[in-house]
Amino acid sequence: MDPRRLLIFREVARSGSISGAARALGWTQPAVSQHLRALEREAGCTLLLRATTGVELTEPGRALLARADAVAGELHVAREELAELTSLRRGRVRLAAYPSAAATLVPRAMARLRATHPDVDVALTEAEPPEALALLESGDVDLALVFGYDDPGDDPAGGRALVWRPLVDEPVDLMLPPDHRLARRRSVAVADLADQPWIVGCVRCRAHTLRVCATAGFEPDVRHESDDYVVVQNLVAVGLGVALLPRTATEAFRHADVVVRPGRAFGTRTYGTVHREGALGVPATAALAAVLATG
Amino acid sequence: MDPRRLLIFREVARSGSISGAARALGWTQPAVSQHLRALEREAGCTLLLRATTGVELTEPGRALLARADAVAGELHVAREELAELTSLRRGRVRLAAYPSAAATLVPRAMARLRATHPDVDVALTEAEPPEALALLESGDVDLALVFGYDDPGDDPAGGRALVWRPLVDEPVDLMLPPDHRLARRRSVAVADLADQPWIVGCVRCRAHTLRVCATAGFEPDVRHESDDYVVVQNLVAVGLGVALLPRTATEAFRHADVVVRPGRAFGTRTYGTVHREGALGVPATAALAAVLATG
DNA sequence: GCCGAGCCATAACTACTGCTTATGATGCCC
DNA sequence: GGGCATCATAAGCAGTAGTTATGGCTCGGC
Incomplete structure (x- = not known):
């Protein structure tokens, strides 16, 4: 059963005549008439009695109209919901x-x-x-x-x-203990850190640290590992090692006793x-x- | 929003892929694909994410699916109700x-x-x-x-x-009081009743009686009028007049004291x-x- | 590692659905 | 009784809604 025919039928019932429904739909009268004939063929019985004054629903017609109303209601709700979702009134x-x-x-x-x-x-x-x-x-x-x-x-x-979709490139900084010998320098070279104990983060952060060190010609002595930038900074703060952290990490949490040194060689994170x-x-x-x- | 597209979309959601829905519908894959594109254009947002493994509904898609299910349910009920009415299991x-x-x-x-x-x-x-x-x-x-x-x-x-649609022609009979002088005759002519008091029924029955009498050449002396064949027979039974009643009336109720005489000249009722x-x-x-x- | 079998989309073509126009019949109303 | 409303039907045309053909992409297996 074609649901569009159901809605056409509903319009006919609403306006009380086939011609009226055609006007409401912006169609011609025979178009609606043909749809109704097809609908009645599908239904297997007469849905409305034709007269020169218009049409009147039969009992099966009234039963079908109730369903057509329900379908129209669901379609209305569907449109409403989609409009809410697309206009961000909901979501x-x-x-x-x-x-x-x-x-x-x-x-x-x-x-x-x-x-x-x-x-x-x-x-x-x-x-x-x-x-x-x-x-x-x-x-x-x-x-x-x-x-x-x-x-x-x-x-x-x-x-x-x-x-x-890349958004922002942020620099990677070096974290040093406050009393570290390198902490006084304005800039620190990676090669200067070859003999330091290192603290690394997650798998990919660790890979980055290893790469930075490899570029400088050494393999770091990794002592501690932690994803957590608060943990990393606390380890650095008490002098247990040095670490590389992206700028966001120190924006999120900055340990008072950690010295942050920027440096091109530390790379960038995107x-x-x-x-x-x-x-x-x-x-x-x-x-x-x-x-x-x-x- | 075309409700047929809603049902196609529902089939896609059910089978988990556009190709699967096409198979279920007996169509080719591009046909379904084009319908979905049109539906998404109507909806104003993406309804499902395409992948090589099939499709997956988005949030608006899930919302729309609920409506599509409701529409499908209503259509199912509509078919059921019409089937009941056409097969006379209800009506x-x-x-x-x-x-x-x-x-x-x-x-x-x-x-x-x-x-x-x-x-x-x-x-x-x-x-x-x-x-x-x-x-x-x-x-x-x-x-x-x-x-x-x-x-x-x-x-x-x-x-x-x-x-x-005419169904049955039934004879019209003459009702006579039991002790009437004509009650002994096997057949009575209309002309014999010219001087009798008459009892007539509803407008059209009265017209018939007048016509039968006019054909026999007289105008009856109408004393009593009643639609009710029980009333008419009781009036006849106590001798207050004669009357014409169709056969159905005496089948429905037959007063014991009324003499019923058939006769071609009394006409027929259909x-x-x-x-x-x-x-x-x-x-x-x-x-x-x-x-x-x-x- | 590459080929095949799924999935998807798109473009171009076609045929049939679904509309229009045209016409006729009927009934109501002024 | 003529005009205007309703309906149906037939015929024709156009646009929708299918088809076929093709290409891109992933996943899985040999």
Whole structure:
């Protein structure tokens, strides 16, 4: 049963005549007449009695009209809901972000989004980039905020069918204990750190540190490992080693006793958004991606 | 928003891929793909994310799917209801019938209909033919059981846009008091009744009596008038006059003291069904008309 | 590591659906 | 009784909605 015919039938019932329905639909009378004939053939019985004064529903016609009204109602609700979602009067988007971003730029972006679209809900999941990509691919989040280092072969999208949009390049800084001999220098060369104990972070941060050291001609003496930039800074602060941390980490938390030294040779880290192909077609996702990009 | 596209979208969601939906619908993959594109254009946002492994709904897609399910449900119910009505597992038909028929052949017909189709309800309204036709035209009944006499100009359908189907010709009989001088004769001529007091019924029955008498060359002395065949017979029984009654009336009720004399000259009455053009397209109405015709 | 089998989209073509125009019949109303 | 409303039907045409053909992409297996 063609549901469009049901709606045409409903219009006929509403206006009380085939000609009236045709006018309401912007069609000619025979067009509606033919649809009704087809509908009655499908229905297997007469739905309305024709007279020169108009038409009148039969019992099956009245039964069918109730269903047609219900269908029209559902279509109306569907249009309403879609309009709400596209105009961002409603919506929900799930975001995965790495810890230091989740502590800094993500809350700011969420606040900006809420200011313009208070009924768009953002669900945040803290996750390191590899996990974030997995969440993206499994459909558990709509958008991921990840980072990559300027090292060859470090592709944030992981070679998968995902769209990577880099947003900001941030410098990587050296963390030194306050009483360290190098802490007095304005700039520190990587080679100066060859004999130091090192503290490294997550897998990819560790790889970056190793690469930076390799470029300077040595393999670092890795003593401690932690994803957590608060932990890393506390280790550095008490003199247990040196470390490289991206700028966001020290923006999120800055240990009073840690000396931060910038340096080109420490490299840069780039953060940005990743999403599945086409995911920005969902207004709420696009809005969050946009507000993250302007942050 | 084209509701057919909604159902196509639902099939895609159900099968998890565009190709799968196309197979289920007996179409090719591009046909479904194009419908989805059109639906997304109507919706104003992306409804599903395409991947090489299939598709996955977005948030607006999930919202729309709920509506699509509701529409599909309504269509299913519509088909079910129509099937019940066409197969006479359910239904309702409103009948108007004149009193003597309502007392005799209509109950028998209703009983036969109930035997074969117990859930088809018949609503009976007792009404003399003119009133029955009015009920038919106002849409208050679906079928009318009316009668007409074999007099010129007596058209049961009343010249209106109604379909008249004659069913049975029944003789009209003479009612005589038991001790009447003519009661001993086997046959009575109309002319023999010229000096009798007469009892007549409804407007059209009265017209028939006047016509029968006029044919015999006299105008009857009408003393009493009553639609009710029980009243008429009681008046005759106590000798207050003679009367003409159709056979159905004496089948419905036969006063013990009334002498019934048949006679060709008394004329015949024809009963049958009347309905609006196309009304038999409704199965319940057709079934009642059919069972009345076989009665 | 590459080929095949899925998935998807797009472009171009075609045929049939679905509308229009034209016409006729009927009934109501002034 | 003529004009205007309703309806249906037939015939014709155009645009929708399918088709076929093609290409890109991933995943999985040999």
